[in-house]
Amino acid sequence: MSDPMTVLVTGASGFVGAEVTARLTAAGHTVLTLLHRNGDLVRNNGRKLTPGPGALTRITGDITRPGLGLSEDDRRLVRTADRIVHCAAVTDFGLPAERYESINVAGTRHVLSLALLDRTPLVHVSTAYVCGERDGTAREDDLDVGQRPGNGYEKSKLAAETLVRKAAADGLPVTVVRPSIVTGAHRTGRVRDHKTIYPVLRVLTRGLVRTVPGRYDAVLDLVPVDRVADLVTAAAGRFEDAEGHTLHAVGHELTLRDVSDVLAEYPSFQVPRFVPPSAFRATALPDRERPYYDRVISLYDTYFRRRVHFDATRAAAFGHPPAPTGARPYLRRLLDHCLTTGYLGPDPRQDPAAARPDGSTHR
Amino acid sequence: MILTEDQLQDLLEKSLTELPHGTEWAVTLEGSIAEGFGNPSSDIDFLLVGRTEDDLPTMPSLLFVDGRRVEIRTRSVGRLAAQFRELEKDAARPGRLSEDLLNRCQRLLHSHPLRGHALVEEVKAMLPLERFRRIAADWWAHRARQALRHATALLCLGESDEAVDWARAGLVQTVKSWAAGLGETYLEPKWLSLQLDRAGRPDVRDRYWRLQAATPAPGDADAAREHLTACLDFAEDLDLTGVPRRPEPLTVERVRGVTTWQTGDRVHVVRGRREVFVLGDDAGAVWRSLVLGRPLPRVLAAAAGTGVAEPGPLLAAFLRYGLVRLAWKGGGTVSPALPLAAPSGPVTPPPSTAQPLLSVRGAAVGGPRAVDLLPLPADRFAAAAMALVWSNVVVENAVEDLTGALQRGQWRVAELTARRAVHAALRGLFSAHGVHPLPADSDLVRRLDLLPPATRPATARARELLPRTVGSAQEGDALLADLRSCVLLVRGAAGADSFPLSFESADTWRATLQLGYDWLRLGSHLDAELPIEEARDLLASNGAQPHQAR
Numbered sequence: 001m002s003d004p005m006t007v008l009v010t011g012a013s014g015f016v017g018a019e020v021t022a023r024l025t026a027a028g029h030t031v032l033t034l035l036h037r038n039g040d041l042v043r044n045n046g047r048k049l050t051p052g053p054g055a056l057t058r059i060t061g062d063i064t065r066p067g068l069g070l071s072e073d074d075r076r077l078v079r080t081a082d083r084i085v086h087c088a089a090v091t092d093f094g095l096p097a098e099r100y101e102s103i104n105v106a107g108t109r110h111v112l113s114l115a116l117l118d119r120t121p122l123v124h125v126s127t128a129y130v131c132g133e134r135d136g137t138a139r140e141d142d143l144d145v146g147q148r149p150g151n152g153y154e155k156s157k158l159a160a161e162t163l164v165r166k167a168a169a170d171g172l173p174v175t176v177v178r179p180s181i182v183t184g185a186h187r188t189g190r191v192r193d194h195k196t197i198y199p200v201l202r203v204l205t206r207g208l209v210r211t212v213p214g215r216y217d218a219v220l221d222l223v224p225v226d227r228v229a230d231l232v233t234a235a236a237g238r239f240e241d242a243e244g245h246t247l248h249a250v251g252h253e254l255t256l257r258d259v260s261d262v263l264a265e266y267p268s269f270q271v272p273r274f275v276p277p278s279a280f281r282a283t284a285l286p287d288r289e290r291p292y293y294d295r296v297i298s299l300y301d302t303y304f305r306r307r308v309h310f311d312a313t314r315a316a317a318f319g320h321p322p323a324p325t326g327a328r329p330y331l332r333r334l335l336d337h338c339l340t341t342g343y344l345g346p347d348p349r350q351d352p353a354a355a356r357p358d359g360s361t362h363r
Numbered sequence: 364m365i366l367t368e369d370q371l372q373d374l375l376e377k378s379l380t381e382l383p384h385g386t387e388w389a390v391t392l393e394g395s396i397a398e399g400f401g402n403p404s405s406d407i408d409f410l411l412v413g414r415t416e417d418d419l420p421t422m423p424s425l426l427f428v429d430g431r432r433v434e435i436r437t438r439s440v441g442r443l444a445a446q447f448r449e450l451e452k453d454a455a456r457p458g459r460l461s462e463d464l465l466n467r468c469q470r471l472l473h474s475h476p477l478r479g480h481a482l483v484e485e486v487k488a489m490l491p492l493e494r495f496r497r498i499a500a501d502w503w504a505h506r507a508r509q510a511l512r513h514a515t516a517l518l519c520l521g522e523s524d525e526a527v528d529w530a531r532a533g534l535v536q537t538v539k540s541w542a543a544g545l546g547e548t549y550l551e552p553k554w555l556s557l558q559l560d561r562a563g564r565p566d567v568r569d570r571y572w573r574l575q576a577a578t579p580a581p582g583d584a585d586a587a588r589e590h591l592t593a594c595l596d597f598a599e600d601l602d603l604t605g606v607p608r609r610p611e612p613l614t615v616e617r618v619r620g621v622t623t624w625q626t627g628d629r630v631h632v633v634r635g636r637r638e639v640f641v642l643g644d645d646a647g648a649v650w651r652s653l654v655l656g657r658p659l660p661r662v663l664a665a666a667a668g669t670g671v672a673e674p675g676p677l678l679a680a681f682l683r684y685g686l687v688r689l690a691w692k693g694g695g696t697v698s699p700a701l702p703l704a705a706p707s708g709p710v711t712p713p714p715s716t717a718q719p720l721l722s723v724r725g726a727a728v729g730g731p732r733a734v735d736l737l738p739l740p741a742d743r744f745a746a747a748a749m750a751l752v753w754s755n756v757v758v759e760n761a762v763e764d765l766t767g768a769l770q771r772g773q774w775r776v777a778e779l780t781a782r783r784a785v786h787a788a789l790r791g792l793f794s795a796h797g798v799h800p801l802p803a804d805s806d807l808v809r810r811l812d813l814l815p816p817a818t819r820p821a822t823a824r825a826r827e828l829l830p831r832t833v834g835s836a837q838e839g840d841a842l843l844a845d846l847r848s849c850v851l852l853v854r855g856a857a858g859a860d861s862f863p864l865s866f867e868s869a870d871t872w873r874a875t876l877q878l879g880y881d882w883l884r885l886g887s888h889l890d891a892e893l894p895i896e897e898a899r900d901l902l903a904s905n906g907a908q909p910h911q912a913r
């Protein structure tokens with residue numbers, strides 16, 4: 001274990017942030033959690049986070065404001081941090097561009113300003129999907145290679161990571177961790193937030209949208225939240241080994257054929273028909289499907305086209321080997337957990353307007 | 364014993380003279396006679412034990428001595444030791460412990476030494492009798508639980524007569540477990556009455572026989588429940604644990620390799636990636652209501668919520684066919700077996716004889732509650748269905764092309780296009796009847812004998828059209844008219860659903876394409892031989908466009 005440190009964690013109430021915070025305090029580090037609002041920190045297992053043996057100090061702030069909106073006392077306090085782990089981000093899809101700009105881009109800029117004051121080492125949580133809409137292998141060293149971002153979220157994360165790279169060039173010690181699509185715990189499939197792929201699975205398995213533009217060989221990379229939190233925590237704890245590197249926190253590669261085949265194992269699930277994107281017309285969808293397509297599936301259909309593989313050589317060298325094989329069993333665990341909680345399963349025929357509109361996201 | 368020591372020694376002496384000499388064997392008598400059972404027609408089973416490194420034959424020698432059938436087995440000490448070790452290893456998981464292994468060990472431990480007593484006793488001492496009693500009792504108890512849980516499930520599903528039979532099977536296994544704990548470990552239930560007589564508990568014996576003799580009226584669910592309850596009471600009184608007092612701990616679980624594929628409104632269930640079951644509307648609705656991992660009563664309630672009457676027997680059919688399995692909370696899969704029978708495994712019904720077998724909307728089905736097995740393997744089913752969709756598309760395309768060629772006076776082009784349409788229609792007809800792979804186009808007319816008589820009017824018209832030539836607009840119009848009528852005949856023979864007139868409107872065209880993509884899912888899952896790339900090209904490039912211009 002590394003020597004006890006003080007670590008500032010932004011977005012500590014988030015899906016990944018709460019798990020990172022728990023791991024850091026469990027390792028004996030003192031954690032300063034930068035939170036936008038008060039409330040309990042809840043772990044992925046649904047239980048309130050109990051810090052320890054390291055201490056946890058809450059700080060109220062707002063990353064969208066210069067200086068993170070901190071009081072003078074808190075500003076002094078955060079400058080005692082030995083590390084900063086920047087998890088805070090808006091990860092929902094389909095939001096206005098200003099939201100991504102203010103939280104993901106300006107927020108990162110403000111965190112970088114703080115870090116640069118004392119050259120505090122920074123672990124920045126990005127997304128593997130900064131790779132944009134492209135096929136083939138995305139490497140950890142790749143950043144802006146002229147790719148086209150798949151949506152406003154990806155665009156903002158690319159911009160934020162570009163800022164981090166620039167700060168690194170200016171001498172700030174940084175490590176970037178890029179999770180893919182963050183999903184339930186590896187062993188149990190348990191998940192705190194039904195974000196990322198979950199609303200998509202709900203809409204598809206209930207048959208609320210039956211025709212989806214996509215390719216059977218498109219690849220979704222699902223990474224268990226515990227795996228991401230482990231890597232982020234390790235990057236903070238062994239920063240000297242990770243410094244200057246970008247690490248892919250990726251997990252299980254599932255083709256749409258895998259998804260289709262696994263969904264077919266569940267008698268109550270509808271299996272969507274994937275049609276070539278060139279032949280798909282949203283306007284031709286039945287009236288009852290259209291609202292669900294517009295509100296959920298359309299936000300995600302960029303991921304049903306990409307055939308991308310995330311190389312994770314540097315993460316492996318850092319001591320984070322590739323996920324064990326078993327993408328299909330992992331997907332089953334996610335689905336089984338959702339059936340247990342009732343998130344998936346027979347359709348209560350709710351009104352489309354009442355469905356989550358976000359289609360939420362990976363990080 | 365029914366034979367005296369002298370009689371046994373005499374039989375042994377005579378038997379050994381018929382075997383090759385060599386190894387010094389210890390000999391022990393196994394089986395029903397050694398147990399104190401048997402009758403004049405019982406076999407004589409001798410086990411010869413030797414300190415040998417030789418590889419001894421597993422099969423027994425069969426002799427007939429003094430009118431008796433004599434079986435002689437030879438085993439080395441090393442092999443018998445290994446047998447006991449294996450038994451100990453498997454004892455912790457009674458569900459995996461083989462009956463044969465248990466039986467071999469039991470017969471040896473309860474055998475009667477005839478020669479080389481010291482060696483026989485040395486071998487027997489490798490596993491204390493008390494320990495073996497526990498193993499045998501646990502083994503029977505495991506099987507009793509399985510049968511009783513299965514009976515509970517069947518009763519829950521409304522299959523009361525089957526439940527009674529399984530309760531009775533559980534009853535035998537329960538009392539065998541109890542008797543084994545008292546030292547009556549002989550496996551064969553044939554001698555159960557003698558075992559119970561010897562056990563010294565007439566109260567248990569008499570209660571068992573009363574329950575065994577009870578015959579609840581067929582179809583009377585209340586009587587079946589009463590009988591099952593009495594069997595469970597008996598089992599609990601004999602200290603059987605894990606007795607299924609309620610069906611709630613029974614959960615409905617996934618079976619590996621079972622997948623669901625719906626095309627149009629038709630539900631197909633693929634078992635083990637090999638066999639396809641097609642479900643009628645009611646069966647399909649009940650199947651679709653299944654949420655795996657949930658307790659059986661909850662699953663039944665959800666099935667009842669579909670509005671389908673008596674969903675229980677449909678769920679029981681899914682269970683029987685191995686499309687789902689039952690598990691007992693904390694106790695793994697419920698795998699019932701009759702006493703000394705292997706678990707029967709999934710039943711395979713006779714295949715469907717429906718003709719034509721399939722349409723673009725799915726396989727033919729015998730009725731709303733049908734769970735029909737298709738008579739062709741899953742990958743060929745998917746391939747035939749896709750070929751049917753594809754032929755449908757090609758027919759419509761070719762008719763369009765023919766119309767265009769006639770408008771431009773391209774007579775040769777028209778002839779070829781008409782032939783293409785006829786071949787495609789025939790391919791569709793073959794595919795609808797499950798023929799796959801298809802004969803070459805040039806052979807299609809020669810293979811019409813593969814099709815049933817009802818297709819003859821359509822095939823006769825097709826045969827007549829193939830050699831037709833066009834030399835004028837008049838002949839061309841006649842060809843087009845005859846082709847349309849031929850396609851109608853094919854539609855009549857194959858069923859209207861097989862050829863849904865895709866080009867009639869943008870909606871029907873789109874519906875046909877969607878069915879094509881539905882079949883593509885199944886074909887992709889099975890790695891079936893499908894015209895995927897070709898179909899994709901057409902579906903993608905022409906799919907939406909012809910009708911956008913209309």
